Amino acid sequence: xxxxxxxxxxxxxxxxxxxxxxxxxxxxxxxxxxxxxxxxxxxxxxxxxxxxxxxxxxxxxxxxxxxxxxxxxxxxxxxxxxxxxxxxxxxxxxxxxxxxxxxxxxxxxxxxxxxxxxxxxxxxxxxxxxxxxxxxxxxxxxxxxxxxxxxxxxxxxxxxxxxxxxxxxxxxxxxxxxxxxxxxxxxxxxxxxxxxxxxxxxxxxxxxxxxxxxxxxxxxxxxxxxxxxxxxxxxxxxxxxxxxxxxxxxxxxxxxxxxxxxxxxxxxxxxxxxxxxx
Numbered sequence: 515x516x517x518x519x520x521x522x523x524x525x526x527x528x529x530x531x532x533x534x535x536x537x538x539x540x541x542x543x544x545x546x547x548x549x550x551x552x553x554x555x556x557x558x559x560x561x562x563x564x565x566x567x568x569x570x571x572x573x574x575x576x577x578x579x580x581x582x583x584x585x586x587x588x589x590x591x592x593x594x595x596x597x598x599x600x601x602x603x604x605x606x607x608x609x610x611x612x613x614x615x616x617x618x619x620x621x622x623x624x625x626x627x628x629x630x631x632x633x634x635x636x637x638x639x640x641x642x643x644x645x646x647x648x649x650x651x652x653x654x655x656x657x658x659x660x661x662x663x664x665x666x667x668x669x670x671x672x673x674x675x676x677x678x679x680x681x682x683x684x685x686x687x688x689x690x691x692x693x694x695x696x697x698x699x700x701x702x703x704x705x706x707x708x709x710x711x712x713x714x715x716x717x718x719x720x721x722x723x724x725x726x727x728x729x730x731x732x733x734x735x736x737x738x739x740x741x742x743x744x745x746x747x748x749x750x751x752x753x754x755x756x757x758x759x760x761x762x763x764x765x766x767x768x769x770x771x772x773x774x775x776x777x778x779x780x781x782x783x784x785x786x787x788x789x790x791x792x
Contacts, residue, residue: 515579515656516623519607521649522573527627528620530563532635532644536756542736543639543752546711546775547618548768550588554622557585557599559663564626565636567649569619571778574649575609578602582657583624583665589616589776599624599665616776624665625658640711641753677777679749679770680788684739686729686761691722694763698739699785703747707779711753713740714774716783720745721763731757737766737774739785749774 518525528551531544545551545568552562567574572591583601590596592611602608613619629636629646638645649655683695703716721741734740738750740760749766750758751774766774767788777783 515654516582517577517579518649518651518653518655519575519577520573520609520651521653522569522571522575522610524570525574525649526568526638526640527565527629527646527649527655528568528637529565529635531637531752532633532639535633536733536735539642539756540633540644541639541641541753541756543637543642543645544635545620545637546752547588547620547772549772550618550620550775551622553597554585554587554620555626557587557597557666558583558622558624559599559661559665560622560624560626561661564622564658565629566623566627567621569610569621571617572610572612572619574619574621575607578604578606578608579654580604580657584608585622585665586610586619587622588619589613591619594621617778618775623657625660628656628658639753641755677773677781677783679774679783679785680767681739681764681770681785682767682788684762684764687763689723689725689729689761690741690763691724694721695787697721698747698763699787702782702784705777705779705781705783706746709777709779711751713751713754714749714777716747716749718746721747723761725761728759729761731759734758734762735765737768737771738762739764739766751775
């Protein structure tokens with residue numbers, strides 16, 4: 515068992531989400547930085563899809579009520595070694611400070627977090643309310659049985675450098691002025707304070723449309739770059755709705771979507787066209 519002493523600004527249970535329910539209006543949800551969540555699980559010997567804690571901007575304090583092996587990835591936080599499996603004794607209190615860089619950290623426990631799944635996933639969906647609620651002070655979380663795989667003793671390296679999002683052209687490029695993709699990739703965009711797991715909202719020189727009105731709602735997905743009437747892009751996150759009425763000018767690659775999980779309000783980001791298929 516793990517006891518939550520302080521949840522910090524926002525901490526929730528996440529796994530790789532609940533794909534396949536979009537036809538019923540259920541978002542994929544799951545870890546925003548899926549690569550970091552997979553890595554944390556591999557470090558403690560779990561299946562990569564096991565439940566982990568997604569911690570936003572640090573501040574989490576927890577106590578190990580039993581001996582447990584854990585690993586921290588994503589945004590590095592003072593208070594716990596990054597990228598390596600660590601075994602805690604019963605009663606150990608861990609406090610995570612504010613990350614030096616990045617926004618979301620991922621904490622895996624050997625055995626995974628034993629949270630009852632909904633629609634096949636234990637992920638907390640902050641838009642629809644499906645799955646467990648964000649963590650609260652005094653809450654306890656059970657850890658599942660230890661897997662057969664051994665914990666990894668190899669430390670990984672955290673992601674570094676300025677954020678650059680690789681993109682593919684979206685299905686509605688023709689809704690914008692000629693050269694709109696060039697303008698999207700030529701300028702830096704600043705992350706707005708309204709950003710969350712639903713979407714990363716950006717500020718910069720507006721992308722202008724050539725068509726009036728709005729689209730009928732159509733399917734979309736995490737990583738879609740929608741552009742509202744004000745011309746400022748929104749990068750959809752894992753809790754975004756499965757349909758939208760704003761034109762999608764581009765779609766992030768899977769790796770770029772992981773990087774989008776780590777940008778903070780005020781950060782500058784850039785887009786670049788990708789030559790890869792994914």
